[in-house]
Amino acid sequence: MTNPLFDHLFGRHDGQDTAFLILPGGQTLTHAAFLAMAARYAHVFVDLGLKPGDRLALQVEKSPQALAVYAAAVQAGIVFLPLNTGYTASELSYFVQNSGAGVLICDPANAGNLQPVAQAAGAHLETLGADGTGSLADRAARAPAQFETVARGGDDLAAFLYTSGTTGRSKGAMLTQTNLLSNAETLVDLWRFTKDDVLLHALPIFHTHGLFVATNVMLLAGGPMIFLPKFDLDQMIAQMPQATAMMGVPTFYTRLLDDARFTGDLVRHMRLFVSGSAPLLAETHTQFETRTGHRILERYGMTETNMNTSNPYDGARRAGTVGMPLPGVALKITDPTTGVTLPDGDIGQIEVRGPNVFKGYWQMPEKTREELRADGFFITGDLGLIDDQGYVQIVGRNKDLIISGGYNIYPKEIETVLDDQPGVLESAVVGLPHPDFGETVVGFVVAAPGQSPDLDAMGSAVREHLARFKHPRRLIILPELPRNTMGKVQKNMLRQEYAAMFAGPD
Numbered sequence: 082m083t084n085p086l087f088d089h090l091f092g093r094h095d096g097q098d099t100a101f102l103i104l105p106g107g108q109t110l111t112h113a114a115f116l117a118m119a120a121r122y123a124h125v126f127v128d129l130g131l132k133p134g135d136r137l138a139l140q141v142e143k144s145p146q147a148l149a150v151y152a153a154a155v156q157a158g159i160v161f162l163p164l165n166t167g168y169t170a171s172e173l174s175y176f177v178q179n180s181g182a183g184v185l186i187c188d189p190a191n192a193g194n195l196q197p198v199a200q201a202a203g204a205h206l207e208t209l210g211a212d213g214t215g216s217l218a219d220r221a222a223r224a225p226a227q228f229e230t231v232a233r234g235g236d237d238l239a240a241f242l243y244t245s246g247t248t249g250r251s252k253g254a255m256l257t258q259t260n261l262l263s264n265a266e267t268l269v270d271l272w273r274f275t276k277d278d279v280l281l282h283a284l285p286i287f288h289t290h291g292l293f294v295a296t297n298v299m300l301l302a303g304g305p306m307i308f309l310p311k312f313d314l315d316q317m318i319a320q321m322p323q324a325t326a327m328m329g330v331p332t333f334y335t336r337l338l339d340d341a342r343f344t345g346d347l348v349r350h351m352r353l354f355v356s357g358s359a360p361l362l363a364e365t366h367t368q369f370e371t372r373t374g375h376r377i378l379e380r381y382g383m384t385e386t387n388m389n390t391s392n393p394y395d396g397a398r399r400a401g402t403v404g405m406p407l408p409g410v411a412l413k414i415t416d417p418t419t420g421v422t423l424p425d426g427d428i429g430q431i432e433v434r435g436p437n438v439f440k441g442y443w444q445m446p447e448k449t450r451e452e453l454r455a456d457g458f459f460i461t462g463d464l465g466l467i468d469d470q471g472y473v474q475i476v477g478r479n480k481d482l483i484i485s486g487g488y489n490i491y492p493k494e495i496e497t498v499l500d501d502q503p504g505v506l507e508s509a510v511v512g513l514p515h516p517d518f519g520e521t522v523v524g525f526v527v528a529a530p531g532q533s534p535d536l537d538a539m540g541s542a543v544r545e546h547l548a549r550f551k552h553p554r555r556l557i558i559l560p561e562l563p564r565n566t567m568g569k570v571q572k573n574m575l576r577q578e579y580a581a582m583f584a585g586p587d
């Protein structure tokens with residue numbers, strides 16, 4: 082093996098005319114055709130001057146070509162940095178600068194906007210549209226369809242995924258070949274994926290769930306994916322009969338359940354439904370079983386660790402729990418202040434160690450030391466317990482984080498933008514329960530003495546700086562923020578007081 086991740090995920094399919102991606106229009110892309118495309122892209126990247134270990138950033142719509150960029154990066158030993166399509170130019174500028182990416186690939190429609198971003202960061206800009214066209218395709222058409230795989234080791238970096246922090250500064254989580262490969266191998270075994278499976282894939286491919294869980298698992302198992310550009314109810318219902326398995330965030334499940342066409346008959350043949358990225362309400366779990374007879378398998382992961390725990394395939398899949406640590410993953414519950422391990426049943430912070438745990442944050446040794454202990458345990462920031470049957474239950478978060486429709490949002494980032502607006506003294510952003518997104522963002526603003534901040538202008542500032550999914554659904558002016566005796570803002574009081582804001586239809 083010269084490049085374990087490439088050889089296991091991609092190289093094994095070399096020359097095989099087996100189906101890899103089934104597109105909504107019915108076209109099928111074979112493994113061989115996909116690999117030829119990836120090889121051409123790998124040549125382009127080398128010609129553009131990227132060397133093993135260099136970073137390549139990609140912000141494009143989901144497409145087979147976008148996935149082939151991932152394969153090409155792995156084959157050429159380049160570190161792959163996928164970016165949420167919702168990010169604004171100002172958010173992107175940070176990622177490209179911070180990572181030192183040598184190449185940025187964007188949608189042709191954004192090229193004008195992003196050229197200055199690329200230029201300022203010293204990155205080369207290429208384009209790739211949702212239909213596969215653009216400057217990358219033009220260059221690739223002139224490149225050979227074979228590429229000599231670059232040798233890499235398990236400890237070499239394969240990908241950077243940026244994850245925001247409680248301080249508001251995003252951190253590049255460095256993931257190695259071993260992190261990704263070991264996790265995918267474990268999941269294939271645990272969830273019994275084989276080449277006979279067909280995965281209904283509607284997740285974005287710029288985050289762990291859609292890329293490293295769904296895609297890597299299917300590449301290892303060898304079966305095809307029905308590759309939808311995004312979650313679309315009509316498409317999900319139409320494609321379900323052809324699938325054997327689906328992976329989704331809880332919003333996928335609540336939206337399916339809200340549709341009368343989603344019946345037990347439609348999914349009787351299905352083998353597996355997996356949920357993760359955000360808590361699945363026990364109520365959704367029960368409703369799903371009542372409707373379909375299937376028990377959703379819930380698992381728990383993070384960008385920094387890939388997957389940590391899973392409910393069992395054969396044993397009881399218990400609602401409201403995330404199951405047991407994966408084989409090879411050690412999990413303990415510790416006292417947040419002392420770090421001492423707590424007995425089962427006690428609530429504390431969840432720490433994990435294993436081959437899945439990342440190498441650290443790019444160029445942030447201090448942040449890395451704060452969260453990744455010298456003995457290899459990573460402090461997840463989630464609060465939980467291990468119950469009397471060994472199942473992990475997540476009961477809260479020790480970090481100020483909102484999860485909306487499976488996307489993570491750090492309030493600090495939004496508060497920084499709000500605080501910068503004229504007439505604002507301070508702000509507090511919280512997540513409130515939402516029937517569709519699980520949680521949604523609401524901003525509370527206090528006016529500076531004698532001033533009255535302009536909410537419309539604040540909305541515009543938010544739109545300019547932050548991705549749509551981070552925008553507060555409501556902005557509310559308060560005379561003051563609730564504080565404890567130490568002067569600390571009591572966000573839990575805001576969450577309690579406004580808990581029912583989205584209880585009805587949005």
Ligand code: MCA
Pocket residue numbers: 283284285288289290291311312330332333357358359381382383384387485486487488489518549550551
């Ligand atoms: C879209 N919008 C959102 C979200 N998605 N707002 C808040 N939260 C969101 N998640 C915006 C849209 O831009 C739109 O704005 C409006 O909300 C309504 O859009 P809608 O059409 O209803 O949304 P959608 O396009 O159907 O998307 C909803 C979605 C999508 C299908 C739930 O967000 C999604 O695919 N989420 C999955 C995220 C994911 O993959 N997470 C995994 C991260 P406007 O009205 O202005 O047009 S990996 C992870 O967390 C760890 C490692 C793990 O354990 O997996």
Ligand code: AMP
Pocket residue numbers: 244356357358359360361379380381382383384385403461462463475478484489
């Ligand atoms: P990310 O920053 O995208 O890596 O999100 C990781 C966070 O998502 C975790 O730290 C948890 O807070 C949350 N998460 C992921 N899966 C689950 C789950 N099944 N139940 C509850 N929270 C989850």
